[in-house]
Amino acid sequence: MSASSLGRKFILNLPSPSPQSILFVHDKDAQAELWEGPRSGCAAAARLFAVDEARPVESFQNFLNKTTASARSTLWYHNESPANPELHPTIRASLRDSTTLADPRRALHFMRVIKSPAEIELMRETCYVGAQAINMAMACTKPGISESIVQAVLDYSCRQAGAEHPAFPPVVAGAARATHIHYVANNQLLGDGDLLLVDSGSQRWLYNSDISRTWPVSGQYSKHQRILYELVLAVQKRLIELLSEYRPPLDQLFDSMCRLLGQHLQQEGILPRNIDGNELIGKAYRLCPHHVSHYLGLDVHDTPLVRRSQPVAAGMVVTVEPGIYIRPDDDSVPIEFRGCGVRVEDDVLLTDAGADVLTALCVKEVADVEAIVGKHSL
Ligand SMILES: [Mn+2]
Missing domain, CATH: 3.90.230.10 (Creatinase/methionine aminopeptidase superfamily)
Incomplete structure (x- = not known):
């Protein structure tokens, strides 16, 4: 499976005592798959990519809004050079006063x-x-x-x-x-x-x-x-x-x-x-x-x-x-x-x-x- 068949994907770790990973992917869609080829969809993606849960990418905005509204949170996001310019406004709009932005690159590079x-x-x-x-x-x-x-x-x-x-x-x-x-x-x-x-x-x-x-x-x-x-x-x-x-x-x-x-x-x-x-x-x-x-x-x-x-x-x-x-x-x-x-x-x-x-x-x-x-x- 190619990375592109996943569509947009995000992995978030929620601020809870036990971290949880959620991957947002394009779900199965017969019409789209007729043109673009098969997708893993939510059901297979969690197992395939070893995350706790996979959800449709359409639910990402809601999820982000709820997460940032409910508690003080840290959003690890490369704000200066967004990987996905299409989603950048959505992510910017979800930021609250209680949200801290952190750049994940340094930690990732050292890993x-x-x-x-x-x-x-x-x-x-x-x-x-x-x-x-x-x-x-x-x-x-x-x-x-x-x-x-x-x-x-x-x-x-x-x-x-x-x-x-x-x-x-x-x-x-x-x-x-x-x-x-x-x-x-x-x-x-x-x-x-x-x-x-x-x-x-x-x-x-x-x-x-x-x-x-x-x-x-x-x-x-x-x-x-x-x-x-x-x-x-x-x-x-x-x-x-x-x-x-x-x-x-x-x-x-x-x-x-x-x-x-x-x-x-x-x-x-x-x-x-x-x-x-x-x-x-x-x-x-x-x-x-x-x-x-x-x-x-x-x-x-x-x-x-x-x-x-x-x-x-x-x-x-x-x-x-x-x-x-x-x-x-x-x-x-x-x-x-x-x-x-x-x-x-x-x-x-x-x-x-x-x-x-x-x-x-x-x-x-x-x-x-x-x-x-x-x-x-x-
Ligand atoms: Mn070289």
């Missing part, structure tokens, strides 16, 4: 950021679905095909493996287009010597995966592509180790990324050797201007009210996604590296024992990537 065992199972599933889709996209990549074909493979593989839909419009960026971080036109042809950067995810049972890989269209990295790729991969693996061993807040992980990228870029002669400290970190930041991590779950950029300066904890799922983007006209970098964009991103569950890479099925070692690219005929 959502720590996954329950059931949610961890769902995260494992969606990460599996997203990971195999990227492996398939690698296998179907050949010189001469369009980025849109790779996008179609991602979409098909995700849905075929059980996703409702992609988590977001994927980035399928060949050659220097990969240096535009949110390139989503995905309509250019892939050339023999190009690198291809893909950032894609699946949504399954409302939970999202978010994975990036960068592979050579020909099936073999050139010397300089390989240097950049292995550099980003080494930084990404080190960051996962740091997360596992020291549990730094995500903002601190970002600082570590800039420092590590700076050191590696210097070792490879991509950044000048005569700089250090903040100057080196600043130059690395210029080549990777996005954050290295975000929380993941019901949204791709999940629980934004949980700041990334917070300590991380077991039960969180976060991305680890360093990258390097060298514009074609960046003459501060040796010419061989210009026009390359590389990112490697995995989804990582923090556990009491350390960290569990939920997207480990998605290949990332050079030998594994080169063994898979182009091996499947469309």
